[in-house]
Structures are given as structure tokens and as C-alpha cells.
Amino acid sequence: MTEHDLIVIGAGPGGYVAAIRAAQMGLNVACIEKESRLGGTCLRVGCIPSKALLDASEGFHRAKQVMAEHGVDVKSVKLDLKKMLARKEKTVADLTDGVAGLFKKNSITRYVGHATITGPGRVDVIDDKGKTELKADNVLIATGSNSANLPGVEVDHDRIGTSTEALDFPEVPKELVVIGAGYIGLELGSVWNRLGSKVIILEYLGRILPGMDNELAKEALKIFKKQGLEFRLGSKVTAARVKGKRCIVECEGKEPIECDRVLVAVGRTPNTDNLGIESVGIETDERGRIKVDQSFRTSAAGFFAIGDVIAGPMLAHKAEEEGIACVEGIVNGYGHVNYDAIPGVVYTDPEIASVGFTEEQLKDSGVPFKKGVFQFRGNGRARAIGHIDGRVKILAHAETDRVLGVHIIGPSAGDLIAEAAVSIEFGATAEDIARASHAHPTLAEALKEAALAVDQRAIHA
Ligand code: NAI
Numbered sequence: 001m002t003e004h005d006l007i008v009i010g011a012g013p014g015g016y017v018a019a020i021r022a023a024q025m026g027l028n029v030a031c032i033e034k035e036s037r038l039g040g041t042c043l044r045v046g047c048i049p050s051k052a053l054l055d056a057s058e059g060f061h062r063a064k065q066v067m068a069e070h071g072v073d074v075k076s077v078k079l080d081l082k083k084m085l086a087r088k089e090k091t092v093a094d095l096t097d098g099v100a101g102l103f104k105k106n107s108i109t110r111y112v113g114h115a116t117i118t119g120p121g122r123v124d125v126i127d128d129k130g131k132t133e134l135k136a137d138n139v140l141i142a143t144g145s146n147s148a149n150l151p152g153v154e155v156d157h158d159r160i161g162t163s164t165e166a167l168d169f170p171e172v173p174k175e176l177v178v179i180g181a182g183y184i185g186l187e188l189g190s191v192w193n194r195l196g197s198k199v200i201i202l203e204y205l206g207r208i209l210p211g212m213d214n215e216l217a218k219e220a221l222k223i224f225k226k227q228g229l230e231f232r233l234g235s236k237v238t239a240a241r242v243k244g245k246r247c248i249v250e251c252e253g254k255e256p257i258e259c260d261r262v263l264v265a266v267g268r269t270p271n272t273d274n275l276g277i278e279s280v281g282i283e284t285d286e287r288g289r290i291k292v293d294q295s296f297r298t299s300a301a302g303f304f305a306i307g308d309v310i311a312g313p314m315l316a317h318k319a320e321e322e323g324i325a326c327v328e329g330i331v332n333g334y335g336h337v338n339y340d341a342i343p344g345v346v347y348t349d350p351e352i353a354s355v356g357f358t359e360e361q362l363k364d365s366g367v368p369f370k371k372g373v374f375q376f377r378g379n380g381r382a383r384a385i386g387h388i389d390g391r392v393k394i395l396a397h398a399e400t401d402r403v404l405g406v407h408i409i410g411p412s413a414g415d416l417i418a419e420a421a422v423s424i425e426f427g428a429t430a431e432d433i434a435r436a437s438h439a440h441p442t443l444a445e446a447l448k449e450a451a452l453a454v455d456q457r458a459i460h461a
Contacts, residue, residue: 001133002132004109007115007140008032008139008142010307011033011099012039013320020106020108021324023106032123034112034113037096039092041145045163048091053085057084081172111134113127121302138304139302140327145268145269150264152240154241163184173260175259179263182265183265186201202237204234208224216391238252247260270288270290292305295335304330306326307319338424340356343421345413347414355424371395372458373450379441391450392446393407396429403429416444419433430451431451
């Protein structure tokens, strides 16, 4: 039996970051990961490869359809899908190797195999060769999530697949049906639309991006439709199956749809598969998420959990914050995550980014608020780069002026939202943002203008 101070199960952004932080604080750390590459869903088959494809497909689309307007006449633009996918794989390999390097640098012991909890402080690692028994005072579960499926949808991980398969289609599908207009459906739907597929997005609800501010979601829908994505809202998918080289998708009360490929993107479920949590009495909620207290303690002494496997948004950076707070709590007795200041970003074109409360949430909870909106078309830099669609919306408390929520759809929204997250973290008012000097000409000036608009004094509106 090998002994460590802390065993981390799972090397996604939650687990690997927690392992590094714990090692920095002097703990003897082991990290168990069943995949040969570190980095979890995010690095291997999620955030990173999808961003590589989003960027590459955007480049293809711009070269083909936009650059001529800028006076750059690109005569013949050809897609080399194989090369595009290979570059994406290289990006993934470089980053996962980078995490392995960080493990070495921080003297973290890495185990490749499936972790099973066998008793208090006890975890077995099972691989092809057998079993390794580990022991630690503290065990951190960071096992993430798996793609959810729908009853009646026969996922074969080829023609009918999840985001993992949609990052690797060997050819551009003629027709791609996407089930779900959430983060994954919109990002990967955009990739294949830009590369030439006819993309039909089926969404159960009457809107896209549930949970995001509705004003932004409505604007996004209009823009995506202009880009050629077809949306069928109010479509409840009841079945999907492969028929030869084609797929048939059935929706309640509607004609079946035939297509080349189907992407199922209806959310993710916490992953506690064969983890042995029952052996120590770790409790889960009605959705299978491990229950934790504010310090990420589970119901079993010495066991902690963070990231997608517990409640909250399934976002890499949320898992990272929790991982750090959890191990700082173990070592120092305190750790901190401000859940009101965790941004969410959809990396479409334009990007959509949000932090804090939505307008609907404020209305529902009866919080009095003021609203400042600024359209990117009034921003000089947005005009110069030819990205004038979108807006910044700032919601501030009606009496204290404190920033409660910021919602951006537009160019580089995913980067611009960082200023908003810092503002919320610092308890800033809209006036604070309005008074801060923002360099000209930058897209960030749109935030300043939206803050000025909270007090009806935007300059370029
Ligand atoms: P999601 O929860 O964002 O969206 C799922 C969509 O599927 C919802 O709009 C839902 O109404 C719809 N749906 C559910 N059942 C349906 C049915 N029977 N027929 C039609 N539509 C149906 O889930 P998604 O896109 O799969 O993403 C999973 C998780 O991964 C999310 O929690 C997200 O936070 C995370 N993620 C984050 C990314 C980012 O930060 N940019 C990128 C990709 C994923």
C-alpha cells in the first residue's frame, strides 16, 4: 500500500489544478487518471479541440466570404479537413504534454488507471496489469461528467454521436442534425456550418441557450439564422437511429428528418461510474451529483468533491476555482469561490458571454435594477474590424449602483467579460467602470459606454 497526503481522482481542469496547488502547498500528492492523456474532457475532447476548430473554421469562412470586403481578394480557398483536424490534435497533444510536465515539476505522482474507492482513505487503481492500493488522509473526487443521452436516441458513436465524435468527422457532413441549442450545439453546429454542412438545430424549448440572459439569446438567434444555421425550436426529439449511411431523427408531432450525421448535445451528467462512492457512504442528489458542503466536504469524512461531479455550472474554470479553494481549505482551513462572479462564454461568432445575474433572475427575485446597453455598432474598433453585431448590457442595482450582471454578445466577448468578472469580484459600481479610462480604440470601450448608459449618458449612442 502506497501512502500520500492527498489523492486526486481525475486529471481534468478541476483535478489537475487542485493537484498542482496542493503540491505547491507542500502536500505529497497522487493523481489518478484513467486516460493516458492528462487534462480531462476540457483538454482532450472539449474546450481546447473545439476552440481550435472554431478558430480554423472561422478563418476558412472569413477567407471565403468576408475578406474580399476588406480588400483582400483570396482567389481560391480550399478546405483541407485532414490538416485542420491534425492541427487540432497537435494543439491537444502540446497542452496535455504540458500538464504532464507540470506534474513532474511539482513532483505529483501520476497513476494511469481506473480509481475505485474501497474504504475510508483507501483508493485502488486498476489497470491492465492489476491493482495498486493507495491510502491518504484526504481524497478529492474530480471525475467530471459524461454526455447525456435521450431515450430513443441510439448513439452509435459514429453516425449518431456526442461532441467527441463531432470534433473528428472524417468528412464534412452534407446534413448535420444537432439535438440541443446549448453551448455544445451552437459551437459545434457553427463549426460544421462554416465548413459547408447544412446544419439543423432541434431545440426542445422555445428559445436557445436556456439560462443565459434572454435579450442576448434572442439577438444570437437572429445572427445565427443569418449565418445559415436552421433552428427548429419547440422540437422534442423522441428517437434517432442509423439507417445504412443515413440517420433518421423523429420529433414529437413533426415529420422525421433524414441526415448524414447527428450530434446529441442535450447536457452532461455527473460521472461517478464504478467509483465506489457507496462503499464509504458518499451521498448524491436527485441528479446524481455528489453532495458537498461549502468546503467541498462530502458526507464521508476525508472525501471531497469538486467540478462537474457536484452542483453548479459545468465549466472548466468553475472546477479550477473549486479545486484550488478545496485544497487551500484542507491545508489552511479556508478557501473561497465567488459563484456570483463566474463567467460563462459561448465561443460562437459573435461570442456570447455573461457574468452575474440575468435580467430575468433580477426581475424574478424583485431586486430593483438599472440597465445600460451599448451596441457595438457605435464602437470605432468594432467598425474597423467589421464586427458590428452585438451589444454590451450592464445591470446595476437601482439604489447602490453596484454591478449585478454583465451580458455581452459581440466580438471578443469572451475576453471582454473578464473586466466585468473582476468588477463584480471587487464589488464595483457601474460608475466605477464608467470612470475608468479605457484605451481607444478598443472593444472594451463598449463596456465603459454601457456603464455610462446605466446613467443615461453614453457618448456614442
Ligand atoms: P446545455 O445544457 O448547454 O444545452 C442542452 C440543450 O438541449 C438545452 O437547450 C435543452 O433544452 C436541449 N434539450 C434537452 N432535451 C432535448 C430534447 N429531447 N430535444 C431537443 N432539445 C433538447 O448542454 P450542452 O450544450 O450539451 O453542454 C453540456 C455542458 O458542457 C454545459 O453545461 C456547458 O456548460 C458545458 N460546455 C461549456 C462550454 C463553454 O464553456 N464554452 C462549451 C461546451 C460545453
